[in-house]
Amino acid sequence: MFFPISHSDINPIYLVVVGFVIGILGGFFGVGGSFIAGPALRLMGVDWNFAVGTDLAHIVGKSIVAARKHRTLGNVDLKLGMIMALGTIGGAEGGAQLIQALKRAGNVNTVVSWVAIVVYSGISIFMLWESHTTLRLHKRRSRGTVSDAKAAASKADHSAFGPVTKKIQRIKIWPMISLPTSGIQEISLWTILLVALIGGFFSGFLGGGAGYIRMPSMVYVLGIPTHLAVGTDLFEIIISASYGTFTHAIKGNVDILIALVMHTGAVIGAQIGVVATQYFAGPKIRLAFVPLPLIGAAIVIYTLVTGHKL
């Protein structure tokens, strides 16, 4: 099928399948999936600028569907999402500015690649340790009395990193706000903004929505239960990806027809992903999340070693 806007010839079934896979990942983990969608479009010969812009457009739609579904399940904290969106946009601008500075210095590819490898691998290793330890401790305490389905349904989250999270929540820098939907009585607004700023910074610096940085930060730094972190992250992605789509479309980087085909698969996958979260407890979702940043790291290592841009 020929797509005239980007002048590319792509099998629509391929696009639907790619969208479907990204949709499942997005609905289940609360990530945009740009680390798969971008390379998948490049593989079909779509120019890199179109791959980035078109990917963002389909992420908007998929995130709307997944966030709506998560909301019906009580997994979206709108107040937190709104606050974080502010910090994310500010951080994304900072990340983009740093990219420009590195471009001028002439070493942008090397620096970004190494930062990406360290950050992605670090997240994976930490989450593997944390979720594994939490599951082991929880198993020992409950001695098998609580079933997986019950643990998932209660959405009560346990984390081996919990004591550190509690200390962060006790930092009293005015103004303090409460997040009743997330079960947090009091937390400094600045802590939330800082987490959002860091997530946004990596989004601007490493590209994509940086959901694989923001979702774990929400859980470990802010103490948001995993199910809510997934839903709220998706809500926030709607805002940031819409902004990204708009700016890329103005620059001529969006083929909306490709995005719509990908979206047909993505919305189905996203709904399946959201419903699947109902059957898993928080630590298990976090454990299953571990390979995602590693895939991102592997792609960066591949481009670094071979010199090819996927």
Add this chain to the structure above:
Amino acid sequence: MKRDAAKSLRVFAAELAIYAVLVTGYFFAVLHVLGGWLYRLETQHRVIYAVVAILLIAGQAVFLDAVTTVLFRLLRRRWR
């Protein structure tokens, strides 16, 4: 308990099937009706194209989701 879970999964699958049909139909409708216009818009009026692009993708998500919910409710009433 298991029967409830199986029932809710069946309901979800039926809803998803309706949604899949609508989403696919929506794409072909956009391609057929707006394909040429979108191509011209992209080359001549980028800002309008950007707004239309977001509306189309958000519309596919929000509007079709709402239509699916209404259709599914109607169908369930009939089945009862």
